[in-house]
Amino acid sequence: MLRIAVPNKGSLSGPASAMLHEAGYQQRKESKELVLVDPENEVEFFYLRPRDIAIYVSSGKLDIGITGRDLLLDSGANAEEILQLGFARSTFRYATKPGTAKGVADFGGMTIATSYEGIVAKHLADSGIDASVVHLDGAVETAIELGVAEVIADVVETGTSLRNAGLEVIGEPIMTSEAVVIRRTGADPAHAQVQQFLRRLQGVLVARSYVMMDYDCRVENLEQAVALTPGLESPTISPLHHEGWVAVRSMVAAKEAQRIMDDLYALGARAILTTAIHACRL
Numbered sequence: 001m002l003r004i005a006v007p008n009k010g011s012l013s014g015p016a017s018a019m020l021h022e023a024g025y026q027q028r029k030e031s032k033e034l035v036l037v038d039p040e041n042e043v044e045f046f047y048l049r050p051r052d053i054a055i056y057v058s059s060g061k062l063d064i065g066i067t068g069r070d071l072l073l074d075s076g077a078n079a080e081e082i083l084q085l086g087f088a089r090s091t092f093r094y095a096t097k098p099g100t101a102k103g104v105a106d107f108g109g110m111t112i113a114t115s116y117e118g119i120v121a122k123h124l125a126d127s128g129i130d131a132s133v134v135h136l137d138g139a140v141e142t143a144i145e146l147g148v149a150e151v152i153a154d155v156v157e158t159g160t161s162l163r164n165a166g167l168e169v170i171g172e173p174i175m176t177s178e179a180v181v182i183r184r185t186g187a188d189p190a191h192a193q194v195q196q197f198l199r200r201l202q203g204v205l206v207a208r209s210y211v212m213m214d215y216d217c218r219v220e221n222l223e224q225a226v227a228l229t230p231g232l233e234s235p236t237i238s239p240l241h242h243e244g245w246v247a248v249r250s251m252v253a254a255k256e257a258q259r260i261m262d263d264l265y266a267l268g269a270r271a272i273l274t275t276a277i278h279a280c281r282l
């Protein structure tokens with residue numbers, strides 16, 4: 001059985017379970033379940049605190065896990081990312097009250113509040129800055145107002161939390177993060193069950209970002225049409241009963257589909273249809 005760690009709460013939890021469900025795996029029905037065995041797929045899911053997942057995976061007790069890149073880095077655990085999942089995207093940044101500091105170089109002697117001490121300590125050391133770090137579990141933005149720190153380092157997605165606290169970002173992002181699949185560093189990359197799991201998740205990522213496009217076009221316009229819809233391998237071309245016309249079928253990126261339909265129409269293509277892809281293996 002493949003043993004997989006899944007976030008049990010927070011920003012990663014819902015999207016991770018939704019993706020696993022889309023990939024055909026059973027998922028827990030209620031949030032108190034800690035372990036779920038999916039015998040049909042020969043997988044066992046362990047619902048764990050997102051922050052602990054890299055530690056379990058690095059211990060070798062679990063084969064792989066879903067966590068945030070920032071949590072992986074912060075843990076210092078002996079694990080590496082093997083697939084990017086595209087949700088829980090964020091940056092990790094310093095912020096202060098306006099007028100506190102022009103840049104990171106001004107942080108010397110100040111106190112920085114964060115839930116990610118590992119990332120901050122490393123960044124300060126790499127930048128040669130001597131500042132104190134105070135650990136807080138969450139709602140870090142409030143630490144400045146309450147006088148616990150002059151600077152915070154926290155996850156920023158839309159920036160709303162910073163704005164609401166009257167804070168401004170300082171310097172470039174320390175890192176960018178998203179949900180990732182991780183495994184123990186040095187684990188066998190050819191592990192057949194892990195490879196199959198990754199193919200299923202890749203299938204979900206592709207199904208979410210591509211659509212299938214069908215259209216009819218005149219043979220003399222085919223090369224130009226195919227240049228607009230080259231597909232992943234190559235488009236399927238089928239003869240039509242109406243002589244001089246062919247039917248074309250190709251995968252296109254969902255976010256480009258409307259523009260491509262306009263361009264195909266302008267080229268004389270007709271009966272242009274897009275349909276959702278529910279699952280795939282490339």
Ligand SMILES: Nc1ncnc2c1ncn2[C@@H]1O[C@H](COP(=O)(O)OP(=O)(O)OP(=O)(O)O)[C@@H](O)[C@H]1O
Pocket residue numbers: 009010011012050051067068069070071088089090138155156157177178
């Ligand atoms: N607002 C957000 N937008 C995108 N990703 C986020 C956001 N907040 C946290 N994350 C990501 O979620 C992961 C942290 O998960 P964790 O469960 O520890 O915190 P959380 O999502 O803030 O949940 P909570 O604070 O409610 O426990 C990190 O990878 C972080 O980058």
Ligand SMILES: O=P(O)(O)OC[C@H]1O[C@H](OP(=O)(O)OP(=O)(O)O)[C@H](O)[C@@H]1O
Pocket residue numbers: 137138139140141154155156157158159160161162
């Ligand atoms: O840039 P934004 O879109 O505002 O998102 C970022 C905020 O979201 C998370 O907080 P969360 O709500 O999880 O609370 P927490 O600080 O207690 O973790 C994170 O810690 C930031 O505070």
Ligand SMILES: [Mg+2]
Pocket residue numbers: 138
């Ligand atoms: Mg949070």
